[in-house]
Structures are given as structure tokens and as C-alpha cells.
Amino acid sequence: MRPTTQQPPISIAIVGGGIVGFILATGLHKRNIKVHVYEQSSGPREIGAGVAFSGPGQRCMRMIDPAILKALYSSGSVPLSDCGGHDFLRWVNGYDQPKPEDPYYETPLCELDAGPRGFEGVRRDMFLESLVKLLPPDVVSWRKRLVDVEEHGPDSKLVLKFTDGEEAYADAVIGCDGIKSRVRELIIGEGNPASYPHFAHKIAYRCLLPYDACHKILGDWKGRNFHMHIGPGAHIIHYPVANQTMMNFVAFLSDDGEWSDWQQMVSTGSRKDVEKAFQGWSQTVKDLVALLPDEMLKWALFDSWDYPAPYYNKGRIVLAGDAAHASTPHHGTGASCGVEDALCLITLLEQVIKTVHSNGVSARHEALQTAFKVFDEKRRTRTQWLVNSSRRVVDLFQQKDWAIPEKRVKAESAFEEVKDRSYKLWHFDPEDMVKTTIEDYDKQTNAVN
């Protein structure tokens, strides 16, 4: 931390105390930028089970603050598929049964090298608890549910209004309030479909299964390593958790219908639904499904694919993470893109501070607007591409052609595309993002002055 005796020239309010909000706050605090997090829940409890981080996501964490990466690794994070230090994504054909002499055989379809520690998984709640500890307690306010952000002229601070009637003041507001973001609604407008998530026509059935029973069905190789079993209209992923005592199991089923309520994405599903989707699949898949409990949680997947935000910024308010670009989880990179956002914003806010040092504190609100405009330009294309790409790859995983033997070659040809898309996510260069972000900010600042 760089100590200073000066009053910080700007104050940042972060709405939403999830992973991206806390990473962003930690980075700003470390750089002596005044920040405060407002979170509606009563403490650091994330719903949702696990979250994975890509190589670039982890590099961004290190660049923001090495303590964040340490917090990840000390929160029980594990490589999802560790083979000699590298993580791999692997797809097998869960539908066809080409070897009658081995009913458990599934044709390997594709294996992609995500690099060293390229796919690090962690329990959301444990990571978040570690992140919260990186900040002084007085930087976070719990039980603050945002109602509105008011602007009273270019020279005044923004006013955040909460459901409990309290107010807070900040020079800028960053909405990290997730897929159901209130900040997005304020920026894009109430009633605009881009202000709300929409059903992605996939439902995830999730549970933890006993590891030993799964290991017996999957064999040692598939049991120990992350695999996707794909086929027409559905797919399954699994990987060991809790020190190989449990198997995290998720079945993704297609659902062409609608989902009535985006406020209520989680409900209870039954094994029967899953069994129905995997009728006629490989013995491996059917045996795994038979291990499921009668009832389990089912998650309707929502995202911003149908109605992406036309912009992430409005004046001194900006969106980051899922609030900006809610994605289905099929690339496993949504959270990492939020961390990339955080690094980009921190880079820009450091530049804003420099502008204030040279041009005076009266320049701060214009500088913040420029910064958020540059953020929108740097991040919107990639992150909306991620949302699109996650939809696309699940369509490829679940293409109907898997069920048609004469279409097998065509179906398999999709993996060149899956590879390109994964590499685009994994080969992202955070150093280059920082460099070009500063260049773009300087360009726009000089154009104004």
C-alpha cells in the first residue's frame, strides 16, 4: 500500500459484495483509492456451489493484488483436472456405444490444454469469506439494498439510496450486483429488456455424489479428472471436490419452453427428469444418473444473450462482472471475465487519480466519465462475445446430430470451433489490456483537453 497524507480526491461506491466486487474493492483499497462496498445480504454468503478461474483470471488477481491469488489458493481451491501441472478440458461422447464388449466405453472427442493451473475450482462461499478478510471491516456495509442513484449536477457526489432509507455519497458508482443487477436497471432503464436477464433454455440439475460410487462407474481416469459427457439435447459434467470424497455432478438439460420468473431461478427437480433426458445414453451416464437423489436442486440458467446491454456506463456509473454480462456457465470463464473487468477498472481509476493530480480535483468527474467510457469500449465486445460463445458451445455440445450415426463426423467437426473459443478466453493477455487501456484513456483525455 502506498501511504499518503492527502485526502483521497475521489471516492468509489461498489454496489454488490460478490467475488468481483470484493476483488475490485481490494485492488482500489491497496492503491489508496477510497472505496466502500454496499451489499444487500447480511454477510459473506454466496449462493451457488463452485466457481472456476482461468489462467488469465488468476493473472489478473495477481496484478490486482497477490493477496487475492493467495486467498484463492488458501480457500481450498483445486485444479479441476490436474495432469502434470496443466489443467485439461475433456469431452467424451456420452451417447454412442461403439464397443459392445465394453458397455462403459465412451469415445474421446476432444482434449484442450488450459495451461498450468488453467482451470482452478473453488467453493464460492469459502473464497468470498477469504476475500472479505482482505479489507478493513469499515470498508463494507452489509444489509444495504440499493434503490436508486441520484445525480445532482456535475460537481456533486452521486447519492446512493438504500431500502432502509439511508444514503451514501460517492464520486462514482460501480455496479457489481450480479445477474439481477439493480444498477443495470438504473443505467439501461426500467422496463428495457436489456435491464433484466432472460431464460437461456437450459436447466442445470446439480448435486454432490459419493466419490467412490462414481469412481467405480467412471474408472480411475475419468473419476479423477473433469469430464464432459455430451450428446443430443443434454450433457453432464463432473469433477471431484472435497479432497476426493465427493463428486460434483451437474446435468444440463435443454428446455425450449419459458421460465416464468427471473427472480426465482432455483427450484426443486427430480431424478426422473434427468433420467428421461439421458434415456438411451451410454451405460456410464445412465449409471451416474441412477446415483442421483430423488429430489435435487435445479437451476434455470439465465443470461444477457437475448438482450445485451447497449452500454456498460452512464456518466459516473458503470457495470462490471455479471451485472454487465451475465453468462451461462459453459465456458467456465464468466467469473474470470469479471476479474478482468476489475483489473481494467482499477487501471483506469489509477489514471483518474493521475489526472486529478495534474489537472486538479475539479477535473475528477469528467475524468471518471472518460474512464468508464474507455472501460465500456475495452470490455463490452469481449464480454458480450463470452455470453454469445457460451450459448454457442452448449449448442455444439448438445447438437442433435450426435444421435444420428451418419452425422457423427459433422458433429465432431465442431471441436475446432470449441478449441478456438476456449483459446480466445485462455490466451487473453492482461498486461496488454492494461497497456492499451492506459493508452486509450490518455488518448481520450488529451482529445478533451
Added chain:
Amino acid sequence: MRPTTQQPPISIAIVGGGIVGFILATGLHKRNIKVHVYEQSSGPREIGAGVAFSGPGQRCMRMIDPAILKALYSSGSVPLSDCGGHDFLRWVNGYDQPKPEDPYYETPLCELDAGPRGFEGVRRDMFLESLVKLLPPDVVSWRKRLVDVEEHGPDSKLVLKFTDGEEAYADAVIGCDGIKSRVRELIIGEGNPASYPHFAHKIAYRCLLPYDACHKILGDWKGRNFHMHIGPGAHIIHYPVANQTMMNFVAFLSDDGEWSDWQQMVSTGSRKDVEKAFQGWSQTVKDLVALLPDEMLKWALFDSWDYPAPYYNKGRIVLAGDAAHASTPHHGTGASCGVEDALCLITLLEQVIKTVHSNGVSARHEALQTAFKVFDEKRRTRTQWLVNSSRRVVDLFQQKDWAIPEKRVKAESAFEEVKDRSYKLWHFDPEDMVKTTIEDYDKQTNAVN
């Protein structure tokens, strides 16, 4: 040409005297590899209007023989969209009319830099005539329609049988016989759907329009440069040809139905069909369509997307160009991928000659099999990806969302994907392909010996 007094140890038969066949033959002949082209038509007349070559396609030509690139440039080839030496692809929204004060306004959607001379267009027939002149006449036999290729044991030459009852002999056969390839049918098997092209559910209406009339409608910028006007269910491309006296115009219409006969892909269409598809589009598009003649050629687009070849090689027979991977034209890179194929095959056949020099002439048939196996491994993934990608981008160009104002942002977000796909084609490195092709051949040869 490297002169030699030795009898060439191997002889190559090329079936099909199209662009890829002649480029391949020229490269082999220059390297003193015995080659003969068998073409069913009576002379160098290609059907089809124009063909474009990417930067890598042109680099491959230079690496095969600089005379080929010279032949291209001296056949009246022109940059399709020359702006300061670079070619650009440009998309405009042909459907919406956001500026009531300017009925001809069309929102620019995307502009991609294809690099210096990155999109060089030429008339097919003129380029082919120039290519034929690069070879001695006795290397080509016209009016030879292939019936069969017979193999009489590993030590014998292959026997090519033609419809006129004649036979020819060669150590290896390369099928460059296009989308309706007989060699593919022989390799993959009669009756196998992968042996035949299938309807791509798009129909191209093509004609040459008077340049001045188009220029008046399009304005100077769009008139002089290649543009795509896109919208729901259809799109239009145009670019000046014949020294800016004519405008090449193609309208691509969607057709969810079937096309009865893949042997007959061309028929006559009417302006009325095109008018119907572009009802409600921008004034620019409607005015261009009004220039069309009452009747014009329409081409049903066929490709190998539905049933890609499971392999391009069988023993000493191999496929290249459209015979291997027939694509719709939406990337404008199908011919260039065929030229990449030719460079890859020439590289491998040079290695085969080296093997024969070291291991003796009895090793030649095994070496040819290895070479073609390596060719299949090097080329099949990329070229089948091209076929898929051409289908994908036209779906993006013609997505129904263009017609829905609330979906405009989503529709536009597709261009990040179009960019990645175009760059994958344009940023291909022929030198690297040659290097890794030799490495792979050596690896497989050493593994055998």
C-alpha cells in the same frame, strides 16, 4: 526448374483441371515431379463468375511458384476493396432505416482489414487460361472423365479408367475434381452421403449491373468498394468489375426447402423472387434490386457441411480443394484453402522424393501413403472448419434479429465472432504449415522405419 537426368521415381495423376489442379500441377512440374492432369471438359473453361484469393492464398501461390501469382495479377485480378493498398470487408445494415432525412443511409456495422492485397478478385476463366499456359501442353489431357481407379497390389501403379475406355497409370492420384468429385465417391464409397454435396439452403442470384446506375444509388464510397448489405433472411454483396464499367451483384436468399438435383445446381430465377426477399429493406437495397433484369441465373449453393468426408485419403489416393471440402462462398476463402492444400501436397511429395532417394524406389508407395495420411491430418480440420464457418457467418449475416429493433444490439454483437473467423482465415501462416508438415512426415516416416 531443377534439371535432372534421372527418370522421375514417381508419377502423379491429377484428376480435375480447375484452379487447384493446375496450381498443384505447376508446382509439381517445377519441382521435376512427373505429373499429368486429366480434365473432363474440352478446354480451360470454368463455369462460375469470379473467385477471390486471400493473403495466405496468394502467399501459397508465390511459394508454389511465383509464376502463378504473376498469372493471377496478369489475368485482370483486382483488389476487391482497395483503400490505401489494403482490402477491407465491410458490412452495412441493409434492413433498418434509422435516418428518415436520408432514405439511402445504412448503418455501418463492421469493417475488417484483410491486409495488403488481402482480397484479390479475378474472373475464373481468365485466371485458368493463364494457369494452363504455365504447363507444357503434353502434361494435360482434356476430355478425360474418370470412371474408376484400380489398385493392383502395393508395388503396381494405380490404373485410372476413363469413360472413353482409355487407361492411365500413376503411382498416386490426387482428386481436384471439385464439388461433384468422382474421386471422393471412389474414396468414401458410392451411396455414402459424404460422397456427395448437399443443399446449403441458400440460393445466389447473380448478375452484372451497369456501374453508373449502381454508383448513383450507392454513392461513391460504397460504389467503389466491396460491401455486404445484411438483414433478416437474405443479404447482398457487390463490387465493381471490368475496370469499373460493371457492378458484380449477388443476392443470397434463404431457402428452407430442398433442392432436388445436386447435378443441376444452376437454373433461372426472376427479379420477382429477389424483390420479395428484400421487401421492407433499405431504399438502397430496393433500388439496386430494381435494376435487376427480369430473368437471371440462380445458383443453389451446395457444400459438404451436412456430411463432411471422414478422411481425405485412401492409400495412394487423396482429395484436395473443393473435392475434399466444398464450401459455401460466404468467407470468400474456399479457393484459397484449396491453394493451401496444393502447397501442403507439394511439400509432402518433395519429401516423398527424398525418401525415395534415401530408401530406394521400392519405398515410394509406402511413402506416398504416409504423405497423404499426413495431408489428411494437417488439412482436414481447418478445411472442414471453413465449411462450417461459412455456414455460421451467413447465419449471423442473415439472423432474424435484424428485423427486431430491441434485438439490434444482440445482432450486432455477432461481429466479434465474424472478425475472429475472418482473422483465422487471413492470419494463416503458410511457412509454418510447410515446416510442421515436413516435421510430421518425418516423424511418421521414422516411426515406420
